[in-house]
Amino acid sequence: MTNFGEHYNEELAQQEIEINKKTLREMVGAFIVLTAVWGLAFGRFPTVNAIVFSVTYAISAGFFIASVILFFKADPSDERMKCFFVTGICIISAAMNLMFSYHMVLVYVFPLIVAVQYKEKNVLWLSYALEVFLLPVSMIVGFYYGICDLNLLLQGNHTRTWYLSELADGFARIPFSKMPVVVIIVYRILPQLLILFVFVMIIQHTIGSMREDAYRIAELTYRKEVDSATRLYNKNKYEDMLANYYTMVERVAVVLWDINNLKEINDRMGHGMGDKLIETMSDAIYAQTDSRKKAYRIGGDEFVMLIENPEKQEAEQIIQNVRDKLARHREEGGLRVSSATGTAEGNGIDILKIVHDADERMYEDKKRGKESREYAMFYSE
Known part of the structure; x- marks a missing residue:
């Protein structure tokens, strides 16, 4: 069956079109949530810098609108479309993390889950590379303008018992950090990037297994549907x-x-x-x-x-x-x-x-x- 490779590639291309549709739907859902939160920001709930969040929201909206236009105007099987969609998901996730700071740590898993759907390691690593850039930016900006994480504002990484002992006599002697960005990098960014890296390593093995399964399914489908003597459908x-x-x-x-x-x-x-x-x-x-x-x-x-x-x-x-x-x-x-x-x-x-x-x-x-x-x-x- 000399054209099995062609048949397999056609099947993957069709699957990718369907995944692009699914990713767009997921992006719509994420953007609706982001829009609702943006509206709440102007009502001072939660207490964040509405101007900074509006700028971030505008960038996310631009990518979202561009993604919708791209999907309906461009070739749905274009290889670049999945990269653009994953980038949009990462930006929307960064916007959420910027506003909610430490409360939205797990939002960065969302782009990885979206990337897994494409069954390609390069898309997964693109997602991770974007997060390596966007996670520090959103955390640092979010520290100053999002929900304040008091534990990062204070100097050191003390336990609950230490804080209680310091407050026992009613007078706090807790020093504030003079280098909050360094604290954020050491205690927040690096650990979370490490966790995401572990996720990537696990997921890439899952992708490998998924592609092998897809190959076997495509081969069985090919044998069932194609006349082996002529390469035409049966x-x-x-x-x-x-x-x-x-x-x-x-x-x-x-x-x-x-x-x-x-x-x-x-x-x-x-x-x-x-x-x-x-x-x-x-x-x-x-x-x-x-x-x-x-x-x-x-x-x-x-x-x-x-x-x-x-x-x-x-x-x-x-x-x-x-x-x-x-x-x-x-x-x-x-x-x-x-x-x-x-x-x-x-x-x-x-x-x-x-x-x-x-x-x-x-x-x-x-x-x-x-x-x-x-x-x-x-x-x-």
Whole structure:
């Protein structure tokens, strides 16, 4: 199955599009929470610097709006989209941490969880790298303008008992730190980055396992849906797509091919020659496939291609492209192949009728015989 890698990559790309949709929904939820908290800040609950938080909120809003526009305007499978989304999640998390300071320590796990969904270690490490930069910034700014963490304001890292003993006589003799930024770095930033690093190491192993599972699932799906001899989808996949997919497509064009004289070739020259004939034909058809144009082998010598929302005369152009490729193959010393063809187009909801019409036209073409064939069938040992 020489195109399994292509099939696997297509599956991953489709999964990534779905994950991008999910990430956008998660970003919407996080931004709604941030917006609610921003509104509370102007009511002095909690007591924070509303101006600083508004600037942070504006930056988050800019990334959020840009993410929404990017998702609906750009290619949903673009590799850069996931990086942009993860960056937006990190910025929103930093905004929350800035305001709530030590109360929002675990918010930094959220971007890592989002990154895990992509099943790629580089996305996970991008998330961590952004947090290495944003966590110190949000903590230091939050220390001065967010909810004050008294334990960081005081000098040292004393226990509860020590504080109680100092306050026992009603007079506090607790010295204040002259270097709060150093205290924040030593007692808050470095430990939390270390914890996040441990999370990253654990999660990257999870990603590896997830990708291995995805590969095995894709391989099983590929074996179930693809005809191993031709690399085209098989009849089971064809019937499933007719019933559950193409009926929801706005416009569909159907192209059918039926190889001429395959039975006679098998009888006269053996099935090995017939297999080569099928391989030559399927290669020519496979070369025309892409995300909109999928081809299926639905019988021994019968092939079908379904085109989603076809352009004008696209089906006829595909038939001609297949003929041209077969002609070049013949000129290079390969087999000479001819086939009957039929095509029809209509609304996806009428897919069964479209297939029926294409099938009738194919058999009409086959009856006309040599009048409709551009290439005569010729075999020699």
